Amino acid sequence: MLGVLHQFLDLKLLIWLFPIIFIFHDLEEIITIESSMAAHKDKSPKTNFVELTLRMRGKLGSTAAELAVSAAWILLIISFTAVMTTNGGGFLLFTAILNLFVLQAFMHIVQTIMFRGYTPGILTSLFLLIPYCFVTYYFLVEHGQMNWHFLFTSLPVSLIFILVFLVGNLLGRYFIR
Numbered sequence: 001m002l003g004v005l006h007q008f009l010d011l012k013l014l015i016w017l018f019p020i021i022f023i024f025h026d027l028e029e030i031i032t033i034e035s036s037m038a039a040h041k042d043k044s045p046k047t048n049f050v051e052l053t054l055r056m057r058g059k060l061g062s063t064a065a066e067l068a069v070s071a072a073w074i075l076l077i078i079s080f081t082a083v084m085t086t087n088g089g090g091f092l093l094f095t096a097i098l099n100l101f102v103l104q105a106f107m108h109i110v111q112t113i114m115f116r117g118y119t120p121g122i123l124t125s126l127f128l129l130i131p132y133c134f135v136t137y138y139f140l141v142e143h144g145q146m147n148w149h150f151l152f153t154s155l156p157v158s159l160i161f162i163l164v165f166l167v168g169n170l171l172g173r174y175f176i177r
Contacts, residue, residue, distance in 0.1 A: 011139045014132075015086050015094065019079045021132045022101075025124040026071040030064045032120040039117075047114060066172035073168030077161075091145050096157035098133055100165070103158075105129040 081097060084090030105125040112122045140146035 011143050012086050014136045014139055015082050018082050021128050022078050025129055028124045029120040030067050033067050034064055036120050065176040069172035069175055070168035073171055074165050092154055092157060095154040096161050099154055099158040100161055101129055102133045
């Protein structure tokens with residue numbers, strides 16, 4: 001089945017799709033964050049996970065405007081990485097960010113299960129992020145750009161990118177008051 005994708009996709013196209021997939025995913029989150037926060041705020045009973053998630057979302061930015069500033073910051077980094085990667089370098093950074101998107105997609109699934117209802121980003125996680133990430137991993141391996149050693153090497157870089165992306169949340173809270 002994945003062989004059929006070679007007719008329609010190549011690695012360069014997949015790299016350029018990364019910012020576009022991110023935009024669609026974050027648009028879902030931006031559009032639905034405030035209504036979702038309101039819906040889950042007074043819902044009971046709340047598990048420890050739900051309480052922690054709501055507190056973290058409140059601290060990291062729970063308005064659409066704050067999330068939009070954060071998304072713009074992340075989009076800038078993803079776009080820069082896509083440019084670097086399509087020009088022959090940056091595969092480590094690209095893979096590190098791809099790892100984070102796989103993690104984020106699965107966190108959306110966990111949150112949806114724990115909240116027992118819709119959470120912002122779940123639809124695009126299921127239908128865009130997860131398929132995109134796995135197809136991209138496949139193409140990276142096919143083109144000799146990734147192996148197990150490279151994947152494990154990219155994991156610490158992914159952890160650093162978490163901090164870099166959190167700067168976007170701080171910018172959102174700073175600029176949107």
